[in-house]
Amino acid sequence: MPDFTDALKPAYDGAATLAGERAGSNIDADALSKHLLSRDGFLERQNRICKVLEGEKLFDKSQQMNLSRPDRYHLGLARAKAIRRLVHKHSWDHEDAKMAEYLTDEMSPFHLHLTMFVTTIREQASDEQRAYWMPKIMDWSILGCYAQSELGHGSNVRGLETTATWDPEKKEFEIHSPTLTASKWWNGSMGRTATHAIVVAQILIPSPKSGSALKSHGPHPFIVQIRDTKTHLPLPGIVVGDIGPKYGYASMDNGYMLFDHFRVSKSAMLSRYATLDDSTGAFTKRGHPGLVxxxxxxxxxxxxxxxxxxxxxxxxxxxxxxxxxxxxxxxxxxxxxxxxxxxxxxxxxxxxxxxxxxxxxxxxxxxxxxxxxxxxxxxxxxxxxxxxxxxxxxxxxxxxxxxxxxxxxxxxxxxxxxxxxxxxxxxxxxxxxxxxxxxxxxxxxxxxxxxxxxxxxxxxxxxxxxxxxxxxxxxxxxxxxxxxxxxxxxxxxxxxxxxxxxxxxxxxxxxxxxxxxxxxxxxxxxxxxxxxxxxxxxxxxxxxxxxxxxxxxxxxxxxxxxxxxxxxxxxxxxxxxxxxxxxxxxxxxxxxxxxxxxxxxxxxxxxxxxxxxxxxxxxxxxxxxxDAWAIPGYLLDSALGRYDGRVYEDLYDRAHRKNDEMNKTVFNVDWRSEEVVKGSGDDGKRILSKL
Amino acid sequence: MPDFTDALKPAYDGAATLAGERAGSNIDADALSKHLLSRDGFLERQNRICKVLEGEKLFDKSQQMNLSRPDRYHLGLARAKAIRRLVHKHSWDHEDAKMAEYLTDEMSPFHLHLTMFVTTIREQASDEQRAYWMPKIMDWSILGCYAQSELGHGSNVRGLETTATWDPEKKEFEIHSPTLTASKWWNGSMGRTATHAIVVAQILIPSPKSGSALKSHGPHPFIVQIRDTKTHLPLPGIVVGDIGPKYGYASMDNGYMLFDHFRVSKSAMLSRYATLDDSTGAFTKRGHPGLVxxxxxxxxxxxxxxxxxxxxxxxxxxxxxxxxxxxxxxxxxxxxxxxxxxxxxxxxxxxxxxxxxxxxxxxxxxxxxxxxxxxxxxxxxxxxxxxxxxxxxxxxxxxxxxxxxxxxxxxxxxxxxxxxxxxxxxxxxxxxxxxxxxxxxxxxxxxxxxxxxxxxxxxxxxxxxxxxxxxxxxxxxxxxxxxxxxxxxxxxxxxxxxxxxxxxxxxxxxxxxxxxxxxxxxxxxxxxxxxxxxxxxxxxxxxxxxxxxxxxxxxxxxxxxxxxxxxxxxxxxxxxxxxxxxxxxxxxxxxxxxxxxxxxxxxxxxxxxxxxxxxxxxxxxxxxxxDAWAIPGYLLDSALGRYDGRVYEDLYDRAHRKNDEMNKTVFNVDWRSEEVVKGSGDDGKRILSKL
Missing domain, CATH: 1.20.140.10 (Butyryl-CoA Dehydrogenase, subunit A, domain 3)
Incomplete structure (x- = not known):
């Protein structure tokens, strides 16, 4: 709606100021950009991907700070899926997809699928395991995460409490959370998104020599299905969810997960650098420890x-x-x-x-x-x-x-x-x-x-x-x-x-x-x-x-x-x-x-x-x-940092034209009334229902 | 819903740990609390008010980090009004009300009414102005804010751009925003709540000696009605609203406001330390400058x-x-x-x-x-x-x-x-x-x-x-x-x-x-x-x-x-x-x-x-x-900082039992589909409509 403020200008012209600053230095910012940002075609890629995202309504950032945290995840998931579709449509490569996530400036719920999940399969799975899993990963018929950190242990990996106990009779591992602090915790993409997880657990194997007492062989990665691929509900014996609000990462479903004597086959144990002889129960590790x-x-x-x-x-x-x-x-x-x-x-x-x-x-x-x-x-x-x-x-x-x-x-x-x-x-x-x-x-x-x-x-x-x-x-x-x-x-x-x-x-x-x-x-x-x-x-x-x-x-x-x-x-x-x-x-x-x-x-x-x-x-x-750092305005998303110096115009625009949810509502400020929105007559019930 | 995790305990007992810490020191924490916190009955007041708030559903903090920013203002307003009703119900004094805001741990949309607005009227208004305004302030029939900072000037008060020009014929001031940067900005309680504002503006008075050229007398406070007390809509000639999301202060409606040749009567000028002779146009200031x-x-x-x-x-x-x-x-x-x-x-x-x-x-x-x-x-x-x-x-x-x-x-x-x-x-x-x-x-x-x-x-x-x-x-x-x-x-x-x-x-x-x-x-x-x-x-x-x-x-x-x-x-x-x-x-x-x-x-x-x-x-x-600082658990609202040391139990409780909005929703993670919530069939329309 037009009003008298449309005609107003700031007291000082920011655009002229920045133009004057640029005129006052002989640095060739473009040449310096190329010097700084040419590795792997970064600059070209940044420009190309940015143009695509700026044309998609879903990637508009102007309202996202107004969203609730659950809605930020909804949006994050919608964007992650849209990027995947753009990859398909434009034949983007892996670096292009990473650039899209970087420019969107939020952690994608698919982030762990593309990083630690696939990396671990590549580096820790045997050839046979790779042959089985990689096609499923690459065609996105499964979605992965990486479950190492726990409620009680982060830095100290040797202190992890989740166990994977070998059952020599059934030739299975039993994954289990013996304590509350054994709960997997913080693991990205796990809370609501992933169907599969790399679960790092202490391997316990009965030792035939000492009357079947369990011997620990330290933490080891397993690949475990955690949700039904059709219903997307957790499998029986698994409790898994999102850990709730936190500082940043609103778009990411950092999760928690516990196991109740959950059974997996022997093939779940990633075995490029370790083998278990299922007749003798002998567990052996290979490879230079520095490889990790x-x-x-x-x-x-x-x-x-x-x-x-x-x-x-x-x-x-x-x-x-x-x-x-x-x-x-x-x-x-x-x-x-x-x-x-x-x-x-x-x-x-x-x-x-x-x-x-x-x-x-x-x-x-x-x-x-x-x-x-x-x-x-x-x-x-x-x-x-x-x-x-x-x-x-x-x-x-x-x-x-x-x-x-x-x-x-x-x-x-x-x-x-x-x-x-x-x-x-x-x-x-x-x-x-x-x-x-x-x-x-x-x-x-x-x-x-x-x-x-x-x-x-x-x-x-x-x-x-x-x-x-x-x-x-x-x-x-x-x-x-x-x-x-x-x-x-x-x-x-x-x-x-x-x-x-x-x-x-x-x-x-x-x-x-x-x-x-x-x-x-x-x-x-x-x-x-x-x-x-x-x-x-x-x-x-x-x-x-x-x-x-x-x-x-x-x-x-x-x-x-x-x-x-x-x-x-x-x-x-x-x-x-x-x-x-x-x-x-x-x-x-x-x-x-x-x-x-x-x-x-x-x-x-x-x-x-x-x-x-x-x-x-x-x-x-x-x-x-x-300027030479060439950060795109779409990524900066900053009124103060605009390339063109129109700082105050942009600040005003954000307040006056992009804040409708606050500014189009008329409130009831009379303390005697429990109604919050004027004329709604809801007596504060809507807001109470959210508590 | 009960599940196997109900029976789990953390590996180390946090309660026993903190009990042991307390047993290991002879400091009398209660005596030290009294030494630190007795001024103006702080400790007694904190305990008394805390008990009341903990009994009110509206003051429950467990879901608020999940709310959108507009909903945080809705909640803040509902709480501010509830505190006002509690003041009435329990005959709380001013310090009690401040304690309630402190324990709630968010800036109340009524905050400025109770602080800078009333203080300025007390200190800068003439006796006659006080007699007129104070009863309206005290019975909350008006709600105030303090409009000093502008889009272009904060620290430099002398640089403010809003003008109040004296019209000697009509005996009125015309308040005006000559530039965009003259917009009042950041002012708390102004965006959606206040009906009245203290507006600090440069006083301009035509000088009869120099052919009616305007002479500036520096920034001065005026009391100005900005919204209709019945409809709560801005008065004509005023554009006012909330500036949008920011770092903190989600519950507060920090505002912006511009004036289009807005007329106020001479009595709007606060005149304890300044007078304007409306026959001669002579403007005089009184009092020690140190008083400000x-x-x-x-x-x-x-x-x-x-x-x-x-x-x-x-x-x-x-x-x-x-x-x-x-x-x-x-x-x-x-x-x-x-x-x-x-x-x-x-x-x-x-x-x-x-x-x-x-x-x-x-x-x-x-x-x-x-x-x-x-x-x-x-x-x-x-x-x-x-x-x-x-x-x-x-x-x-x-x-x-x-x-x-x-x-x-x-x-x-x-x-x-x-x-x-x-x-x-x-x-x-x-x-x-x-x-x-x-x-x-x-x-x-x-x-x-x-x-x-x-x-x-x-x-x-x-x-x-x-x-x-x-x-x-x-x-x-x-x-x-x-x-x-x-x-x-x-x-x-x-x-x-x-x-x-x-x-x-x-x-x-x-x-x-x-x-x-x-x-x-x-x-x-x-x-x-x-x-x-x-x-x-x-x-x-x-x-x-x-x-x-x-x-x-x-x-x-x-x-x-x-x-x-x-x-x-x-x-x-x-x-x-x-x-x-x-x-x-x-x-x-x-x-x-x-x-x-x-x-x-x-x-x-x-x-x-x-x-x-x-x-x-x-x-x-x-x-x-x-312990001697005696911060109540309600104020801390921290799993990590619990007095009883039950850190991991509380973290798990927040994730597993208090995060339903995320964890009861099942998502559609198939990238080929635009649907976000599984089975909802809305093809992402809900989240797109919020952008």
Missing amino acids: YGSLTFVRANIIMNARLVLARAVTIAVRYSCVRRQFHDRDEKGAGPEMKVLDYPTVQIRILPLLATTFALHYTGEMMFELYGSTRESIERGDFSTIAELHSASSGLKSLCTTLAADGIETCRRAMGGHGFGGGSGLVGINADYLSKPTVEGDNWMITQQVAAYLIKKMTTAVEKPDSPPADSVDELFQMYIRQRDHRIPQNAIHGTNIDDKAIVEIFQWRAADLTYRAYRARVVDKKSWNSLLIQLHELSRAYSEQILTTTFHRAFASTSSSSLSAPTPSVLRTCFRLYTLYTLSNSPLPFLTSLAVSQPTLDALPDTILSLMSELRPHAVKLV | YGSLTFVRANIIMNARLVLARAVTIAVRYSCVRRQFHDRDEKGAGPEMKVLDYPTVQIRILPLLATTFALHYTGEMMFELYGSTRESIERGDFSTIAELHSASSGLKSLCTTLAADGIETCRRAMGGHGFGGGSGLVGINADYLSKPTVEGDNWMITQQVAAYLIKKMTTAVEKPDSPPADSVDELFQMYIRQRDHRIPQNAIHGTNIDDKAIVEIFQWRAADLTYRAYRARVVDKKSWNSLLIQLHELSRAYSEQILTTTFHRAFASTSSSSLSAPTPSVLRTCFRLYTLYTLSNSPLPFLTSLAVSQPTLDALPDTILSLMSELRPHAVKLV
Whole structure:
């Protein structure tokens, strides 16, 4: 309905503001996009799939924040099925389907079918099992999920309580939940969607030698049908459902499941790496134990690679809005003219610009992880398992650091945007709630740092005990150098007036990591301190080591891009990002740098002014740099982060034209009456019936 | 429906675990509760009101996370009206009604009527206006809100764009929205509920001298009817509605509103402190400008006082659950027996126990703020405005620090709880989303620190220029001492082996605050640096000054409680909390302590081990200490934080028995079909109709 507000315009023209920002920087954003996002045809795929989704009413996002949680699942399921139909219609490949889920920006109820379910069958099923199951999976006549975590145990897989007991007479397993905490829990796609599950259970086998007493062989995966494929009701002996509302993942049916002496045939046991001789009851495992790291490391490498895009979304919104938003005149000017763009305040810059720099740090480390993963897979196929431990360690430490940086970064950006950062038009409500799962899943960010520290302590022990043995990798080289130089270390200067020594920055991060490793080695190996008493120290070590990887990798990358096809000023702006990311990181936890003699006091003293001036260097390029991340408006779904700067027009549109369910209802606000909607006469019964 | 899971129990008995924790500490939790929560009869009131609400179906919280956002407003309105009826039925006073809203744990659509609306009429209306409006407010025949913030301006009140132009002929004001960004925005209770609003608009008055050109007299409050009291529809010339979904506050109708040359009579202008002569057009203001600080400071004092209870809720949940939750055996033990309680891991302790200590730090500072507010009000009534600036400064810095501590603390607790921290049973989903508004509202946490810094620089300037003038307050004393001693400062030791010097800790925090003030004074007053270039430094100064207040106030409090009625070991445990809060804070940003020569290097080096041992001291008392905060189970609404430790039973109950809307529906998961609910035959039309 037209009204007088149709003719109103905002006081400042956001479109002109962003156009002016873009005109003020010579960065070629398209070329930088291609540099960042060409792997596996990402950019082309993103554009192509986005166009299709934007044309489908079902993928319209404008009302979904108004839906109840059950309706979000209904919508999620409808969209998952629609994507599957689009795959069919447009002959999309697997990466296209993943892109559609990414752009839709919600976890599909089919997500686990396409990831852990099929991966586990591929990796853990025998040839015979694969031949039986893969066609059913690929033609979607069954729908799978992955049931490992339980109510009582997540990180500690060996502590799982679900049992699979071998019945030598009937040649069957009996899957059972002996306790409430044995209930499978959190497992995605299981609550309402899946027909089949990979169930991880403790294998118990009667030992003929010891009077049929049960012997445990540890947790093992089984493939189990859980629902009738016709009625979609749970099979007898199984209780399964959705666990209810949670932070994010509204579209996903995270589930719970218990078994009451539920019988499955022997063939349910996935047997590529294990066999059970059903005449003798002998259970044997095969294969290198490091192999189980494979898919976990791949999942973590993906999470690390994804962190840059998640953070880039938040930073894109924050940078664009902070240019359009103006508050106050300069206190020292008292002048008229327009108010200041808030991104010109150092207190806004210090929250957003180091995170903008961090997106690039995350990018080059993500690329490095993919390459390390690829080369390790190749080695493994040649039967060489020597680099698995390094890959596993790097992926653990980086998963912890990168997801923490991204999760905290989203919230930092949100708070930097003032009141509208709290609104639905921020585009951050959904991503924040969803992404907060990442520091916990696939290895809790505090827990898995132990694995990094254990690996580094082992390496340092070797470096101390065999200082002259040939180094196997760059970590050995670093530790041997540290051992040689530690008695005559001179703290390094990285800042000389207005000059910054990039190599010295890298060396400072490497030295601190080596020094913290040496201290951990002393405490654990020499002084024999208990592992638990060292946990905080080990966590800090993992972080320092991972920050060193980001620093080293970023430096290597921009050093090579400066001679690449990127035109000026992009290489030098990337160098500014490197300096800002590293010096800001240094300024946030200076003490271990100082006490390890990594960095000099004059360099520490120079940090605040240097960071201010790096932010000034970066500021004119901020909008172009976020443009280069090429996040589509459909994915951003943000009034504040619009590419065209029409922030206030969009905020108003969402409130005034897209909020009818609230705004077309007239309420009865008289406290004496129990009626809620005016004239409905229902005396609040409708809302009471929902409680 | 009964099933085999009814008989199952968790592997470890959470009830026995918490009972054992309570038996292991001699703290008298009830006595400590009384010590903490007796002000204004808080504890008695909490128990009394809680009982009433728990008996009303409408206040049942078990389904509300499943509701759509419009239904959350329906429910919020129904509850707000029900509370009003309960006030009537039980003769509740104003504090009782506020308690009911607090326990319901959602913002009532009547919230602004009871707070800013009535307060503004009381403080800004003339006697005649009061006499007219107060009876209508008190008998609820009108419902009010407070319309200050706009789409384009929040923090900068002088930048508001709504105008109120005086028409000398008709003796009326014309309220108008000249731009889109002039739209009132975010204002609570305005979107669907209120009939009247306090509208803050720029007063424009034609100046007879200069040919009737309009002269602005700055923003001023008007009382304006916005909806018809019978039909509840907006009056002609007004566009008003709800702004749509946002992070939290689902039950609140935050609104937008624009005016099209909307006419109000002269009497709409609140005129206790301003008058307009309608024959001459002369506009005059009266009263001390500091008076406007009054209600703002009161709001901030309340936010500061509330921060302890918000953080206590999160810590209560985290402490109880981390005792019940067990993961892994001790790595050095490899033994059988139960797995370790996760609160026994230092990596869990370091996230939760300093926050537990922080709840007490926040408590004593909250108490101090209330007393400072009370004494300042008394001074003002005696015509003495000398302490307003100190109150305003302390309340600004503490609002910023305390809400940051609480907001970040909720999320830290959540992440420390692993996967279930992400679930609806955590009890943290709602409080986290709602509380994230607090760092932004009532003065943005970065913005308002400028006010603290400006005040401190002024005080330091006086201390430098008149070092011998009699100190007006403790800040003057500190700064004069600093000036006298700064040339021969010796860094202080606070840790001597296992002995901790509490007075030295206080002195170290005070010295750092004085030193940062001195540096800011040098930069601004002596070196004449621009204000904006100093903003980050000034923000850090405000934080340091506020941390000094928490430290000083906490020290004073536990020093006096040690001689109070609290029995052993409570006073010494509170002292441990003081030490843990302060030394943990010190360890988080050690550099300014070091470079200001506040603290010695040996003390810094001793921090990690000292913090570990303080956490060990506190650990046995953790459950009793959170019990002392006496957060009712109804308010917590948390499976993880249950007083009785029946965590897993409750999580299962929520999933299996209270999630029927999801779990009683059978879905059609066949991608070829557009039908979502099996057998419904609606081909997805229902969900499409909601988009």
